[in-house]
Amino acid sequence: MDDAALDAWIEAATAALGIAVKPEWRQAIRTHLAISLGHAETVLAAELSDHLDPAPVFRA
């Protein structure tokens, strides 16, 4: 995703969430969003069973 696409995402989603982003924050948010989306891509590429339960309240 290029910078323009990331900026469009930031603009639309922060508006939907009610977060007022100042222009001087934009570059850092874009950097962190790109990192996070990279990790999301890695996670979403995992082939997992439909029957695997998510583990948010986790008991080791």
Add this chain to the structure above:
Amino acid sequence: MNPFATATEIAAAVRDGRTSASAVIDACLTRIERLNPALNAFTAVTAERARARAAALDAGAKTGPLAGVPFAVKNLIDIAGLPTLAGSKINRDHPPAAADSPLVTRLEAAGAILVGALNMGEYAYDFTGENAHEGPSRNPHDLMRMSGGSSGGSGSAVGGGLVPLALGSDTNGSIRVPSSFCGLFGLKPTYGRLTRAGSFPFVSSLDHLGPLALSVADLALSYDAMQGYDRHDPGCADRPVDLVSGGLESGIGGLRIVSAGGYFRAGASPEALAALDGIAAALGVTETVTIPEAQRARSAAYIITTTEGAALHLDRLRTRPDDFDPDVRDRLIAGALVPAAALVQAQKFRRWFCQQMLRLFDRVDAILAPATPCVAPLIGQKTFVLDGKEMPLRPNIGIYTQPISFIGLPVVAVPVATASGLPIGVQVITAPWREDMALRIARHLEAGGAARTLQPDL
């Protein structure tokens, strides 16, 4: 008394009458007053309370495994009468905590004496120990360097000999990273072992609390004192207390210990690799294992952290964005924009990864891995070289700790001296609920001198 006396040594001296709790506390408070301006480890010193408790202890039976031992807690842990800051400016507006956290209460029931609250990265979202509101806590081995985070004040206070024992929290490495940078023993227990009630959360799926200390025996004593089910933390497991102090000297005979390869060596600095290999050699480890999908485990931990953290703070991001540390705010805003499907998939992957690791623990007892890829960076440093590439520092210091806390495995971070004079940590990782084994191995390393704390000349 030597400012680097361990909790075990202090408690023995108080019980035997060689010193008094009041003398210990007076010396501790004097050292804090002298050194905290440089280290910036404390955000509040509870001197009056500490002196009163010491006097009461001296007037009484002087018993308890931690009799007269000063300790301090990361300022996301409740202290009655103080607002629980969690490193933030925003929480300064919160009312004071009505009661101490259960962990503080349990340590004091064992004779320990609280002396204050410790600096930390804002809302625990850092590995640096930096804080825009309080200033950075500093590394006692080089004041220009990071203490590590997010339990930076905990690392700085124990590493500097201000207190022998501190509590921190660890969501992705926040006990193990400052233990590594400040050269301490740190215990991140199994997820669900120690209650988190009375602490300010970050990522409920991943949050743990635990001790940082100058010795393995001190970790064990404090851990034993803090165990026990607490229905006020839904993540706390209803398990029997499993006391570990008595078994520390059992040695490592028969334990199957391996070293983590692949992901856990890629990107590690020469110092980190030398420390890992030195610890492996001291334990006679010859086998290297590959942990399956460690990179994806790290990514999943990252996604859970950034999305849960963003959800926790969303209202504050809407209403008080200028009151955040900018480094934290901008990461949290980005986290709020990650698709929900990634979070759910990350939680499913957590189940899969745990199953794989439990299979690995069928044939091994402990795994060694670096705690951090490098020694403490300079305060203010924004990038570092990782695996030949320049990378942002703040999100990447925890690459070796994140896959482990992701599934709540117990870890003892052990300190190793490097040629640079700065310490670095190695993780001793065991199966769920086997803190006893990780501590035994750490004790063996400490007794043989392979793992040791360094005492800075401050």
